[in-house]
Amino acid sequence: xxxxxxxxxxxxxxSLVAVSANAGTMTVSGSLGATYSSxxxxxxxxxxxxxxxxxxxxxxxxxxSGELDNGFTFSGYTLTKDDLTVSSSALTLTMGSLGSVSxxxxxxxxxxxxxxxxxxxxxxVDDSGATSLSAxxxxxxxxxxxxxxxxxxxxxxxxxxxxxxAEYTPEASGxxxxxxxxxxxSLYGTGYSLGLTxxxxxxxxxxxxxxxxxxxxKVDEAxxxxxxxxxxxxxxGPVSVGVSQSYYDAGLRVASELATxxxxxxxxxxxxxSTTMSIAYNINxxxxxxxAKATDEYDSQQDNTTAAxxxxxxxxxxxxxxxxxxxxxxxxxxxxxxxxxxxxYDTNGGSLDTLEIALGLAF
Numbered sequence: 386x387x388x389x390x391x392x393x394x395x396x397x398x399x400s401l402v403a404v405s406a407n408a409g410t411m412t413v414s415g416s417l418g419a420t421y422s423s424x425x426x427x428x429x430x431x432x433x434x435x436x437x438x439x440x441x442x443x444x445x446x447x448x449x450s451g452e453l454d455n456g457f458t459f460s461g462y463t464l465t466k467d468d469l470t471v472s473s474s475a476l477t478l479t480m481g482s483l484g485s486v487s488x489x490x491x492x493x494x495x496x497x498x499x500x501x502x503x504x505x506x507x508x509x510v511d512d513s514g515a516t517s518l519s520a521x522x523x524x525x526x527x528x529x530x531x532x533x534x535x536x537x538x539x540x541x542x543x544x545x546x547x548x549x550x551a552e553y554t555p556e557a558s559g560x561x562x563x564x565x566x567x568x569x570x571s572l573y574g575t576g577y578s579l580g581l582t583x584x585x586x587x588x589x590x591x592x593x594x595x596x597x598x599x600x601x602x603k604v605d606e607a608x609x610x611x612x613x614x615x616x617x618x619x620x621x622g623p624v625s626v627g628v629s630q631s632y633y634d635a636g637l638r639v640a641s642e643l644a645t646x647x648x649x650x651x652x653x654x655x656x657x658x659s660t661t662m663s664i665a666y667n668i669n670x671x672x673x674x675x676x677a678k679a680t681d682e683y684d685s686q687q688d689n690t691t692a693a694x695x696x697x698x699x700x701x702x703x704x705x706x707x708x709x710x711x712x713x714x715x716x717x718x719x720x721x722x723x724x725x726x727x728x729x730y731d732t733n734g735g736s737l738d739t740l741e742i743a744l745g746l747a748f
Contacts, residue, residue: 409451409459418442418745426737428728433737442745443467456481484536490561494531495550495580496524499593502616503627503677504665506719507708510677513723513739518681518704519650519657520631523612524578524595527552529561530568531576538584545585550593552578557597573610574598590617599636608636623667633657641685644698647729648683655685657730672711679704683730700730717745 423437448462461476475489501509501520511518527533531554538546557576560568578595594613611634618627639654650657663677681704685697708721720742728734 409449411447411449413445413447414748415445416442416745416747418743420741420743422739422741424737424739426728426735428735428737441467482537484534487533487535488531491528494524494527495533495535495552495578496527496593496595498550498582499580499591499616500524500614500631501629501661502591502618503629503661503663504618504620504625504675505663505677505708506665506673506675506710507721510661510663510679510704510706510723513706513721513741516702516725516728518631518659518661518679519633520614520629520659520661520681522633522650523614523631524552524593526557526559526573526576526597527554527578527595529559530554530556545583548582550580552576552595554597570600572600574600587620588617591615610634610636625665627663629661631659641687641697642683644700644732647731647734648700653683655683655687658682658684671713672709674709675707677704677706681730700727700732702727702730702734715747719743719745
Protein backbone atom coordinates (compact mmCIF):
# COMPACT_ATOMS: atom_id res chain seq x y z
CA UNK A 386 0.00 0.00 0.00
CA UNK A 387 2.84 2.38 0.87
CA UNK A 388 4.52 1.65 -2.47
CA UNK A 389 1.30 2.35 -4.32
CA UNK A 390 0.94 5.62 -2.40
CA UNK A 391 4.51 6.63 -3.34
CA UNK A 392 3.87 5.79 -7.00
CA UNK A 393 0.67 7.85 -6.97
CA UNK A 394 2.35 10.87 -5.34
CA UNK A 395 5.25 10.70 -7.77
CA UNK A 396 2.87 10.63 -10.75
CA UNK A 397 0.89 13.58 -9.31
CA UNK A 398 4.05 15.61 -8.74
CA UNK A 399 5.16 14.91 -12.30
CA SER A 400 1.81 16.00 -13.71
CA LEU A 401 1.89 19.25 -11.71
CA VAL A 402 5.36 20.07 -12.99
CA ALA A 403 4.20 19.42 -16.55
CA VAL A 404 1.15 21.68 -16.16
CA SER A 405 3.27 24.41 -14.58
CA ALA A 406 5.83 24.28 -17.36
CA ASN A 407 3.14 24.49 -20.03
CA ALA A 408 1.17 27.20 -18.25
CA GLY A 409 3.91 29.78 -17.83
CA THR A 410 7.55 30.70 -17.50
CA MET A 411 9.72 31.78 -14.57
CA THR A 412 12.62 34.21 -14.64
CA VAL A 413 15.19 35.37 -12.12
CA SER A 414 16.72 38.84 -12.29
CA GLY A 415 18.39 41.23 -9.91
CA SER A 416 20.96 43.89 -9.29
CA LEU A 417 24.05 44.43 -7.20
CA GLY A 418 25.22 47.81 -6.03
CA ALA A 419 27.59 49.75 -3.82
CA THR A 420 26.92 53.15 -2.28
CA TYR A 421 28.80 55.87 -0.49
CA SER A 422 26.58 58.08 1.68
CA SER A 423 27.20 60.94 4.05
CA UNK A 424 25.05 63.32 6.07
CA UNK A 425 25.71 66.48 8.04
CA UNK A 426 23.35 68.74 9.95
CA UNK A 427 22.30 70.52 13.11
CA UNK A 428 19.07 68.72 13.98
CA UNK A 429 20.28 67.95 17.51
CA UNK A 430 20.35 64.18 16.95
CA UNK A 431 23.86 62.73 16.96
CA UNK A 432 22.95 59.78 14.73
CA UNK A 433 21.49 62.15 12.13
CA UNK A 434 23.82 65.11 12.28
CA UNK A 435 26.99 63.32 11.30
CA UNK A 436 27.68 60.07 9.51
CA UNK A 437 29.17 58.43 6.45
CA UNK A 438 29.77 54.96 5.13
CA UNK A 439 29.91 52.43 2.32
CA UNK A 440 26.89 50.21 1.78
CA UNK A 441 25.81 47.42 -0.53
CA UNK A 442 22.57 46.64 -2.26
CA UNK A 443 21.45 43.13 -3.26
CA UNK A 444 18.07 42.81 -5.00
CA UNK A 445 16.76 39.53 -6.39
CA UNK A 446 13.48 39.17 -8.22
CA UNK A 447 11.66 35.99 -9.18
CA UNK A 448 8.91 36.56 -11.73
CA UNK A 449 6.47 34.36 -13.59
CA SER A 450 3.98 34.83 -16.41
CA GLY A 451 1.65 32.81 -18.58
CA GLU A 452 -1.46 32.81 -20.74
CA LEU A 453 -4.91 31.34 -20.13
CA ASP A 454 -7.04 29.55 -22.71
CA ASN A 455 -9.23 32.64 -23.20
CA GLY A 456 -6.27 34.87 -24.08
CA PHE A 457 -5.98 36.54 -20.68
CA THR A 458 -2.45 36.67 -19.29
CA PHE A 459 -1.16 36.53 -15.74
CA SER A 460 2.08 37.61 -14.13
CA GLY A 461 3.56 37.79 -10.68
CA TYR A 462 6.79 38.51 -8.88
CA THR A 463 8.54 38.46 -5.52
CA LEU A 464 11.31 40.97 -4.78
CA THR A 465 13.66 40.45 -1.83
CA LYS A 466 15.53 42.91 0.38
CA ASP A 467 19.23 42.75 1.25
CA ASP A 468 18.49 40.30 4.07
CA LEU A 469 16.49 38.12 1.63
CA THR A 470 13.16 38.90 3.31
CA VAL A 471 10.30 39.87 1.01
CA SER A 472 10.32 43.52 -0.05
CA SER A 473 7.24 43.34 -2.26
CA SER A 474 5.18 40.89 -4.27
CA ALA A 475 2.18 41.08 -6.57
CA LEU A 476 -0.06 39.03 -8.82
CA THR A 477 -1.67 40.59 -11.90
CA LEU A 478 -4.35 39.30 -14.25
CA THR A 479 -4.43 41.17 -17.57
CA MET A 480 -7.74 40.85 -19.39
CA GLY A 481 -6.86 42.26 -22.79
CA SER A 482 -8.90 45.35 -23.63
CA LEU A 483 -10.68 45.07 -20.25
CA GLY A 484 -7.61 46.19 -18.29
CA SER A 485 -5.88 44.43 -15.41
CA VAL A 486 -6.49 43.53 -11.76
CA SER A 487 -3.70 43.22 -9.18
CA UNK A 488 -3.25 42.19 -5.56
CA UNK A 489 -0.04 42.18 -3.58
CA UNK A 490 2.13 43.06 -0.62
CA UNK A 491 4.17 46.27 -0.45
CA UNK A 492 3.71 46.84 -4.20
CA UNK A 493 2.56 50.45 -3.91
CA UNK A 494 -0.95 50.07 -5.28
CA UNK A 495 -1.97 52.76 -7.77
CA UNK A 496 -0.63 55.72 -5.77
CA UNK A 497 2.94 55.14 -6.99
CA UNK A 498 1.81 56.27 -10.46
CA UNK A 499 0.79 59.67 -9.07
CA UNK A 500 2.75 60.77 -5.98
CA UNK A 501 5.68 63.15 -6.64
CA UNK A 502 5.75 62.21 -10.33
CA UNK A 503 7.93 65.11 -11.50
CA UNK A 504 10.92 64.55 -13.84
CA UNK A 505 14.17 63.38 -12.26
CA UNK A 506 17.48 61.90 -13.35
CA UNK A 507 17.78 59.62 -10.31
CA UNK A 508 15.67 59.64 -7.14
CA UNK A 509 12.70 61.80 -6.14
CA VAL A 510 13.30 65.02 -4.24
CA ASP A 511 12.90 63.35 -0.80
CA ASP A 512 14.46 59.95 -1.49
CA SER A 513 17.73 60.61 0.32
CA GLY A 514 16.44 58.53 3.23
CA ALA A 515 16.54 61.34 5.79
CA THR A 516 12.81 62.10 5.81
CA SER A 517 9.84 61.99 3.41
CA LEU A 518 7.36 64.41 1.92
CA SER A 519 3.75 64.02 3.02
CA ALA A 520 3.00 63.39 -0.69
CA UNK A 521 4.64 59.98 -0.39
CA UNK A 522 2.01 58.94 2.17
CA UNK A 523 -0.92 59.72 -0.12
CA UNK A 524 -2.74 56.42 -0.71
CA UNK A 525 0.01 54.44 1.04
CA UNK A 526 -2.65 52.45 2.92
CA UNK A 527 -3.26 50.61 -0.38
CA UNK A 528 0.27 49.15 -0.45
CA UNK A 529 -1.17 46.04 1.19
CA UNK A 530 -4.54 44.28 1.40
CA UNK A 531 -5.95 46.00 -1.68
CA UNK A 532 -7.50 45.12 -5.02
CA UNK A 533 -6.25 47.41 -7.80
CA UNK A 534 -7.81 47.85 -11.24
CA UNK A 535 -5.87 49.53 -14.07
CA UNK A 536 -7.66 50.38 -17.30
CA UNK A 537 -6.05 50.24 -20.73
CA UNK A 538 -5.19 53.54 -22.44
CA UNK A 539 -8.08 54.93 -24.47
CA UNK A 540 -7.45 57.11 -27.51
CA UNK A 541 -9.44 60.36 -27.47
CA UNK A 542 -10.16 61.46 -31.05
CA UNK A 543 -6.48 61.28 -31.90
CA UNK A 544 -5.69 64.08 -29.45
CA UNK A 545 -4.16 61.91 -26.75
CA UNK A 546 -4.81 59.01 -24.41
CA UNK A 547 -6.67 58.59 -21.13
CA UNK A 548 -6.44 55.83 -18.52
CA UNK A 549 -7.65 55.37 -14.96
CA UNK A 550 -6.95 53.33 -11.84
CA ALA A 551 -9.26 52.26 -9.02
CA GLU A 552 -8.53 50.65 -5.64
CA TYR A 553 -10.56 48.96 -2.94
CA THR A 554 -9.29 47.87 0.45
CA PRO A 555 -11.60 46.04 2.88
CA GLU A 556 -9.41 47.08 5.85
CA ALA A 557 -7.32 50.16 5.17
CA SER A 558 -4.79 50.23 8.01
CA GLY A 559 -1.99 49.37 5.58
CA UNK A 560 -1.41 45.96 7.19
CA UNK A 561 -0.83 42.95 4.94
CA UNK A 562 -2.59 39.71 5.96
CA UNK A 563 -0.85 36.37 5.64
CA UNK A 564 -2.17 33.81 3.16
CA UNK A 565 -5.73 33.00 4.14
CA UNK A 566 -5.59 35.46 7.04
CA UNK A 567 -7.44 38.61 8.03
CA UNK A 568 -6.46 41.94 9.58
CA UNK A 569 -8.42 44.27 11.82
CA UNK A 570 -7.98 47.83 13.04
CA SER A 571 -9.60 49.84 15.80
CA LEU A 572 -9.16 53.00 13.74
CA TYR A 573 -9.73 52.41 10.01
CA GLY A 574 -12.33 50.56 7.97
CA THR A 575 -12.64 50.32 4.17
CA GLY A 576 -10.65 52.44 1.73
CA TYR A 577 -11.24 53.61 -1.84
CA SER A 578 -9.21 55.56 -4.39
CA LEU A 579 -9.41 56.69 -7.99
CA GLY A 580 -6.76 58.05 -10.34
CA LEU A 581 -6.83 59.50 -13.86
CA THR A 582 -3.93 59.97 -16.31
CA UNK A 583 -3.98 62.04 -19.52
CA UNK A 584 -1.19 62.23 -22.14
CA UNK A 585 -1.05 64.48 -25.20
CA UNK A 586 1.69 66.17 -27.25
CA UNK A 587 4.45 66.02 -24.66
CA UNK A 588 2.14 66.73 -21.72
CA UNK A 589 1.40 64.09 -19.10
CA UNK A 590 -0.95 64.87 -16.22
CA UNK A 591 -2.45 62.80 -13.44
CA UNK A 592 -4.82 63.29 -10.53
CA UNK A 593 -5.46 60.83 -7.69
CA UNK A 594 -7.62 60.85 -4.58
CA UNK A 595 -8.10 58.32 -1.78
CA UNK A 596 -10.39 58.08 1.22
CA UNK A 597 -10.56 55.61 4.07
CA UNK A 598 -13.19 55.28 6.75
CA UNK A 599 -12.32 56.39 10.25
CA UNK A 600 -14.22 53.99 12.53
CA UNK A 601 -13.68 56.28 15.53
CA UNK A 602 -15.55 59.17 13.93
CA LYS A 603 -18.60 58.85 16.21
CA VAL A 604 -16.42 58.54 19.32
CA ASP A 605 -14.03 61.48 19.05
CA GLU A 606 -15.65 63.58 16.29
CA ALA A 607 -12.90 62.66 13.86
CA UNK A 608 -13.52 62.51 10.12
CA UNK A 609 -12.72 60.06 7.36
CA UNK A 610 -9.14 60.37 6.10
CA UNK A 611 -8.69 61.99 2.68
CA UNK A 612 -5.53 62.35 0.61
CA UNK A 613 -4.99 63.61 -2.90
CA UNK A 614 -2.26 64.53 -5.38
CA UNK A 615 -1.93 65.82 -8.92
CA UNK A 616 0.97 66.45 -11.29
CA UNK A 617 1.59 68.02 -14.70
CA UNK A 618 4.76 67.26 -16.69
CA UNK A 619 5.88 68.62 -20.05
CA UNK A 620 8.70 67.24 -22.20
CA UNK A 621 10.26 68.97 -25.19
CA GLY A 622 13.29 67.30 -26.70
CA PRO A 623 15.85 66.57 -23.98
CA VAL A 624 14.19 68.84 -21.38
CA SER A 625 11.35 67.90 -19.03
CA VAL A 626 9.69 70.10 -16.41
CA GLY A 627 6.95 69.30 -13.94
CA VAL A 628 4.96 70.33 -10.89
CA SER A 629 3.09 68.25 -8.31
CA GLN A 630 0.87 69.21 -5.37
CA SER A 631 -0.53 66.99 -2.63
CA TYR A 632 -3.00 67.18 0.26
CA TYR A 633 -3.05 64.90 3.31
CA ASP A 634 -5.70 64.98 6.05
CA ALA A 635 -5.61 62.04 8.44
CA GLY A 636 -9.02 63.07 9.79
CA LEU A 637 -7.83 62.63 13.36
CA ARG A 638 -9.15 64.81 16.14
CA VAL A 639 -6.00 65.17 18.22
CA ALA A 640 -4.18 68.14 19.67
CA SER A 641 -2.43 70.24 17.02
CA GLU A 642 1.35 70.25 17.18
CA LEU A 643 3.25 73.40 18.09
CA ALA A 644 5.55 74.98 15.52
CA THR A 645 8.51 73.86 17.64
CA UNK A 646 7.46 70.19 17.72
CA UNK A 647 8.23 67.34 15.33
CA UNK A 648 5.19 66.20 13.35
CA UNK A 649 4.49 62.70 12.03
CA UNK A 650 2.29 62.38 8.94
CA UNK A 651 -0.77 60.26 9.69
CA UNK A 652 -0.45 60.81 13.43
CA UNK A 653 -0.40 64.58 13.89
CA UNK A 654 -3.59 66.60 13.75
CA UNK A 655 -3.90 69.24 11.03
CA UNK A 656 -3.30 69.11 7.30
CA UNK A 657 -0.13 68.57 5.27
CA UNK A 658 0.19 70.18 1.83
CA SER A 659 3.24 69.86 -0.43
CA THR A 660 4.38 71.44 -3.70
CA THR A 661 7.20 69.97 -5.79
CA MET A 662 8.78 71.44 -8.93
CA SER A 663 11.60 69.91 -10.97
CA ILE A 664 13.49 70.10 -14.23
CA ALA A 665 15.46 67.29 -15.88
CA TYR A 666 17.85 67.44 -18.84
CA ASN A 667 19.09 64.49 -20.89
CA ILE A 668 22.55 65.65 -21.95
CA ASN A 669 22.95 62.59 -24.16
CA UNK A 670 21.74 58.99 -24.33
CA UNK A 671 23.85 58.06 -21.30
CA UNK A 672 23.96 61.14 -19.05
CA UNK A 673 21.12 63.11 -17.43
CA UNK A 674 20.83 65.66 -14.61
CA UNK A 675 17.93 67.16 -12.64
CA UNK A 676 17.05 69.72 -10.00
CA ALA A 677 13.98 69.61 -7.73
CA LYS A 678 12.56 71.85 -5.02
CA ALA A 679 9.74 70.99 -2.64
CA THR A 680 7.90 72.78 0.16
CA ASP A 681 5.80 70.72 2.58
CA GLU A 682 3.53 72.79 4.82
CA TYR A 683 1.94 71.68 8.08
CA ASP A 684 -1.30 73.60 8.76
CA SER A 685 -2.40 73.07 12.36
CA GLN A 686 -6.00 74.21 11.61
CA GLN A 687 -6.01 75.85 15.04
CA ASP A 688 -6.53 79.61 15.30
CA ASN A 689 -6.72 81.99 18.21
CA THR A 690 -10.47 81.75 18.79
CA THR A 691 -10.44 82.69 22.48
CA ALA A 692 -8.47 85.17 24.51
CA ALA A 693 -6.73 82.38 26.42
CA UNK A 694 -5.86 80.30 23.36
CA UNK A 695 -2.62 80.76 21.44
CA UNK A 696 -2.47 80.56 17.65
CA UNK A 697 -0.33 77.68 16.39
CA UNK A 698 1.75 78.85 13.45
CA UNK A 699 2.07 76.87 10.23
CA UNK A 700 5.45 75.26 9.54
CA UNK A 701 7.24 74.51 6.26
CA UNK A 702 9.79 71.77 5.64
CA UNK A 703 11.86 72.54 2.52
CA UNK A 704 13.80 70.22 0.19
CA UNK A 705 16.32 70.99 -2.56
CA UNK A 706 17.80 68.06 -4.51
CA UNK A 707 20.29 67.76 -7.36
CA UNK A 708 20.69 64.38 -9.08
CA UNK A 709 22.76 62.96 -11.91
CA UNK A 710 22.80 59.57 -13.63
CA UNK A 711 25.20 57.95 -16.08
CA UNK A 712 24.57 54.55 -17.64
CA UNK A 713 26.74 52.28 -19.75
CA UNK A 714 25.07 49.01 -20.62
CA UNK A 715 24.21 47.13 -17.43
CA UNK A 716 26.27 49.50 -15.28
CA UNK A 717 25.06 52.81 -13.85
CA UNK A 718 26.61 55.52 -11.70
CA UNK A 719 24.14 57.81 -9.95
CA UNK A 720 24.42 60.60 -7.40
CA UNK A 721 22.19 62.93 -5.40
CA UNK A 722 22.62 65.78 -2.95
CA UNK A 723 19.68 66.90 -0.81
CA UNK A 724 19.35 69.85 1.58
CA UNK A 725 16.44 69.87 4.06
CA UNK A 726 15.39 72.80 6.29
CA UNK A 727 13.05 72.64 9.31
CA UNK A 728 13.43 68.87 9.55
CA UNK A 729 10.25 67.22 10.86
CA TYR A 730 8.12 70.35 10.21
CA ASP A 731 9.82 71.80 13.31
CA THR A 732 11.10 75.40 13.40
CA ASN A 733 13.74 74.11 15.82
CA GLY A 734 14.35 71.01 13.68
CA GLY A 735 17.48 72.40 12.05
CA SER A 736 18.91 71.53 8.64
CA LEU A 737 20.35 68.39 7.12
CA ASP A 738 22.49 67.75 4.04
CA THR A 739 22.77 64.27 2.53
CA LEU A 740 24.97 62.93 -0.26
CA GLU A 741 24.72 59.58 -2.05
CA ILE A 742 26.85 58.09 -4.81
CA ALA A 743 25.69 54.71 -6.12
CA LEU A 744 27.22 52.16 -8.46
CA GLY A 745 24.72 49.65 -9.83
CA LEU A 746 25.06 46.46 -11.89
CA ALA A 747 21.92 44.80 -13.29
CA PHE A 748 21.60 41.18 -14.40
